Amino acid sequence: MSLEKKFEKELAGGLRKETADRLREIRKRPATLKDLQEEKNMPPEYEAPHIRERIEEIKRNIFGKIFKTESFREKELLLMEILESAKKHDIKTAREDYQRKFNKILKNCPLTPEEREKYLSTEAMEKMNLDDYLILLKRLSGEAFYHVTRYGVRENTFFEHETGKSEFMDSFTPLLEDGRIKSCAATIISNREFARSVVDEETVREEKEKGKSAGEVVEKFMATYDTPYFLDRESTHFSYGRDLNRMYGGEDNYKFYFYYPAEYILQNDFYHSTRESQITIGQGYYRNRGGIEQRYNDFEIFNFGEGVPINAGILCITGDAQVDPETGSQYVIKNGKPVIDEKGEFKKPEKTISSRQYWENYFETHPDLKPSKIIYGGLYTESIDANPDLENWARSKEIHQQDEDKKQEFLDYQKKIRQALREILTNVVKEMYREFDSNA
Helix, strand or coil, rough: HHHHHHHHHHHHHHHHHHHHHHHHHHHEEEEEHHHHCCCCCHHHHHHHHHHHHHHHHHHCCCHHHHHHHHHHHHHHHHHHHHHHHHHHHHHHHHHHHHHHHHHHHCCCCCCHHHHHHCCCCCCHHHHHHHHHHHHHHHCCCCCCCEEEEEEEECCCEEEEEECCEEEEEECCHHHHHCCCCCCCCHHHHHCHHHHHHCCHHHHHHHHHHHHHHHHHHHHHHHHHHHHCHHHHHHHHHEEECCCCCHHHHHCCCCCEEEEEEHHHHHCCCCCCEEEECCCCCCCCCCCCCCCCCCCCCEEEEECCCCEEEEHHHHEEEECCCCCCCCCCCCCEEEEEEEECCCCCCCCCCCCCCCCHHHHHHHHHHHHCCCCCCCCCCCCCCCCCCCCCCHHHHHHCCCCCHHHHHHHHHHHHHHHHHHHHHHHHHHHHHHHHHHHHHHCC
């Protein structure tokens, strides 16, 4: 049974009966001249001028009625079409009224603690199909987190975040392969290639030439993890209230992001923290008292390195971008780099297909990488009202609000992760030292 049908039975039994009775009455209305003649009381819906006039005109035409003239038959047929159209219109209206009232019922029936356990677990959210997921959202607050990933030429940058500017970048398909949005630290530990990429080779070379040991160089890199912002590298970063493609994305007007309702994050022991303290979950749709748009970002979702599963959210991809059928970029890409035209701009491909078609083709070829829920377009939910229950729930999940056992678990993890990082960075730096020596 779909979640919509289940919620209808549990929450809207009276509304369902009322609507079923209403539809039954509409379908019983007379639809032919004979039906009208047998009807003792004319349905009030047929008192509309454009219907009443047609009925009266036919009744007055006794001659046409007796001899079934062509003109009479045409008028009779037209009346039947009008009556049928009126019935369809009223059936549609009844269904729309039902949906509007049902949505209101869902909005006013937040999940119980038992339902949170049932529907918001990672296992349940990963298995849930898109239709059920969208119905579930109607019983949630509307507040949500967004994680942008990149595919294509990086045009969107801001402040010091300019890594890969004007280059073709793909953090999207590796994320599909991994299946989880992980912290920087967890990715370094699990991915040797990524670990190598975060160690600046020129810095290592300079330190070696100064006579510094590999261990001393490693400690220089490790200093990053001894700051008050330890969580920066140990958390997965999300924006809150809307996606930030224009800051962190790839190509203009070509978005790739994952959507997660705030309740899912809070339900699953994901402890949240943010450096931007004026943003508070439960205060409404990305409310920002400071008025600085950057600060919708940097919600740090920490869950001891587990990462956030992509199948527990919804993948949103712009579906109407015109892209190269070979690369999926809006620009011509050769040898992994964008081609610049005579105007100094990124060259556009001559032949294109929609981005939706490209990624549908891609997932058909790579079915093992296809997320369980995809929307080709944007998904945004919103709440403009304060929600004290959600705010209190969110506050209870902050790291500094945990009991002593959980705090100790956090400190133990902090020690463990630093040691693991030190070991892998030591291997990377020693490997670079050997390469420098062999090339000398």
